[in-house]
Amino acid sequence: MKLKTTLLGKVYSFRDVKDVLAKANEEKSGDQLAGLAAETAQERIAAKVVLANLTVADLRNNPVVPYETDEVTRIIQDDLNEPIYQSIQGWTLAELREHILDDARTADDFRRLSRGLTSEVVAGVCKLMSNLDLMIGAKKAVVTAHCNTTIGRPGSFAVRLQPNHPTDDPDGILAEVMEGLAYGNGDAVIGLNPVDDSLGSVSRILHLFDDFKRRWSIPTQNCVLAHVTTQMEAVRQGAPADLIFQSIAGSEKGNEAFGLTGAMLQEARDLLLTQGQATGPNVMYFETGQGSELSSDAHHGADQVTLEARCYGFAKHYQPFLVNTVVGFIGPEYLYDSKQVTRAGLEDHFMGKLTGIPMGCDACYTNHIKADQNDIENLAVLLVAAGCNYVMGVPHGDDIMLMYQCTGYHEAESLRQLFDKTAIPEFDAWMVEMGLITPQRRLTERFGDASIFLR
Amino acid sequence: MFSEPDVRQLVTAVLAELLAEDKAAPSAAVAPDAVLVEDGQVPDVTAVSTKDEFHVPNPANREAYLDVKQKTVARLGVWRAGPRYNTWSMLHFRADHATAQDAVFSDVDDAYVQAQGFVAGQTVCQSKDEFLTRPDLGRRLNDETKERFARELPRGAKVTLMVGDGLSSSAQVNVPDLLPAIKQGLAGLGISLGPVPYVKYCRVGAMDELGALIDSEVVCLLIGERPGLATGESMSAYMAYRPDPDKPESWRTVVSNIYSGGTGPAEAGAHIATLLKRILDEKVSGVGLVL
């Protein structure tokens, strides 16, 4: 294994694979905060050169957190298909990169390939990709999933309706749901981040969503994004959840900070499959984000892209319906500005798709980062171009509870028009039935009028 | 016998009808339902609150729409230009973002700190950029500040009130109502307060270092929150019993969302005084304090 190179007359040597991975990363303030980043631009390129020459086996055999001490590593390694892995283990990452970008690759090829890749390999090849490479690669790796409807088909593009409210006022939440639906949002999920994540509150909101969904026969899924254990208890008591949500991390210690183990997720999935109301088989919803492990001091000296890839390897085990990175939420100490946020959004989407999970993205920014709505609209366009399964929809891009901005209700149809996509087909048909769009997908006078639900 | 919301609804409805009658005109940057201002000035795009702004031309149920809009400050009923936002609401949004960004990226005026009679100090952060990217440094007081605080603040106080800029300089607008309300409440409970330290480039963790430094039984930090859109003024109060850097975050009791549009600063101050008394009595704070 070669961990040394000469670039422009200067010798660069790296401590181990983890060090190469970290230094090969595009510039991220979080890696600098962790003291892991390349010191110079040249060192970054030197690391990429070394990384390009490492093999798939080198990366598989050097997970950034040891197998013995980390559940996430174990799940990723144990889920690997050995024959597929054997067939590619001798490839360098440069070869893997070009294999991915090759015109001849089909979605089926990606499905097979992904079963032979560990998360470190996925992260490694990501670091050798330009932004456009990430988009071309991701677009070919089509991943669909089914809960009540099917997400991820190439002709469709979905949106999570996120009706957050600073006091969980049920009337306020419903008003936001109506408005979002009137703008064609909500085919991915109607999912609330609750302020009060107590059992009673979670159950009440699930019933609120379910009643509304039934009353208007909306072909979608609902979810209240509380802690997994609270949602499970609510389901046991009969609350009508279609999906169970959990934030996850790329290390066991990171998951501990979320009060989470793999067994809990398995239990949650089993519970929904046996007692939930959704069709399935994909009934889990996960959120991730670069930097979360560092913020809980659970990064084990690994960079934030590699840890993010490990989230996806971990998530895949539970066959989720939705996974999205919340890409600009964590703040400038992890992603400094819009440039870093854009890069991270494309990386995460690519790595998710290459891992084989139905990836979406919360393209967002807080008010203490150097970014604005234009940046996030740009990212959304890039993501849809790259085949992203879904983004978020909040009223006018302004989440009044999480106090950040992301893609707004109006973006859903704007992006579908721009890329000639539909909503998830069943939901699209419902939009026609409700008179929001014509069968030719032209917006009607009712499109944008929430009061069509107020009768 | 109209209630206030009724009147507001009525006014909005009438204005919206006027707007609807005029729907032949293309939507323009200046909305007809803006507040009246003198000739020759474009109205303030932020003058109408998001609850009252309504632009749907022919809603199926106008009354009910206006009614549910009162239940949330989310930007509903904004209508559209094709699939995109109307100019008016887009500019309102951008103005609100500008407010939030200015709250983050501008500094609290030194003159204000002096006028309040605060004992001024700073963390080891040297610049706003360092403060934003290095939260660890925003939790540590610089040497000069430590000396000054040790010298000028009483040791072993029952309660120390502390003020920090945090992520919003605009949040300081609450302090002139918040501080006296806390003081009055505590005085009623027989607790008096000494001088108030102020920390520039302050993260919440700085209260732990201060508490340990002056051996204060309880520290209460009033600090600017990371602003939401148009909520640049929101402030939080963090309270801890015998704070020190080794105690977990869950040791802190928090009251957030303090500003005129959330919990008003005077009302919040009165509540905080009661909480501080309980923390003192029970010698516990954070999750251990059963509310």
Added chain:
Amino acid sequence: MADRLVSVGIDVGTTTTQVVFSHIMVEDLSSGFTVPRIEIVDKRIVYRGQIHFTPLLDDDAIDLAGVARIVEREYAQAGVAKDQLDTGAVVITGQTARRRNASEVLHHLSDYAGDFVVAVAGPRQEAVIAGRGAGADVYSKVHGSTAGNYDIGGGTSNFALFDQGRLAAASCLDIGGRLVQVDPATRRITAVVDKTARLAQFVGLDLAVGQPADLARLERLAEAMADLLAMSLGLLPKSAFYPQILTEPGRDVVLPRPLKNLSFSGGVADHVYAPPDGGDPFRYGDIGVLLGQAVRRSPALAQVHRFAAAETIRATVVGAGSHTVELSGSTIEYDADQLPLKSLPILKLSVAETANGALTAEAIQNKLDWFQVDGQRPAVAIAFAGPRSPSFAQAQDLAAGLLAGARDLLAAGHPLVVITENDLAKILGQSIRSRLPGRSGLVCVDAVRVEEGDYVDIGTPTAQGRVLPVVVKTLLFA
């Protein structure tokens, strides 16, 4: 953590007397990182008593001992002791409210029923209670529309209109199923209330006690009654007789917005919703079945969309048990030794009158005299909207004004009870306290809206002392 208030509802109506017990679930809905926000999250009926005939002594008096026995038996049956109750309401409705000992019965029952059980009556408040019990408020909210409920009882028909969940109108007509009584055995008319006899006369029917109960003739009377209900809703032109049928003369139904949905509750309602069952129409000894069927058939009333009431015969008692109590705001200031407070009249101040402390003091002093009875100063609650997010200085000024204005009240030994709409009770209360060192006697709550002429009951604290249950009574039994 959910807290539970145990609540009782007792309805002594023209025909029936009923008791229900409910649990009112109270929860802090805040994240724990803000000020608390304690609200009612659920109301569950845990015990529905039997439907008893209201015991009467003679034509004009309620059998107090008989009613007490019914109530006592229902308490025992439900396994609820008086001291377990947190709240509730006793209502005396319909014709019963006009009996000579109604006031006595009401007060006896409200004492009997627990420390904080309020006595409520008045035809419009009955209408509101029944409308909430029938779920018309919820229906109007869910459908973003207006919804009315007509509670048709034995003696009166009480109408309440809700607009998107909020009360919009209430009124009452002297129409009911028991205004004409028939002996099911002899099939003769045994009683006709005067006003009903006049109505019969008006529509050309000869009706008198002792007559055989002629079905066609009584059906015609029931139709005339249904027509009057339709007239009250603007669905038929008003007849010359119509003004007489109003329970409170001159208090006609006013519909601020068109009525889009209508439900029926009360003892007669089941016959509105269900088709005739072929049974004896006089089996209850009155014309209730006929009235229900007439309403059911009425083409005028059918013009409004009819929806199913959540409760029919029990709407009033359920409303009394579950829908009368509300909670104060969650940041308040009070002396627990002053609670509970019962039936305080409201001294309401306008926004202009509370613009500053001096004006507030003046307005209170002027209005306090209105409440003087025989030179005595009764306790009152001072209510006003209050500024939204007041400054500290504003709170000081208001506190000083309130104390100056209420000087005589305090001198008479009464507590200072302040009720505001906006969230300022904590700072206002503490500012008042800082001017009243060492003295108990303050109750300062917010998030409660009351009007001039209302009365208020404030109960003992709940949710770890953070909120007070409040019942606002729009009219107290005279």
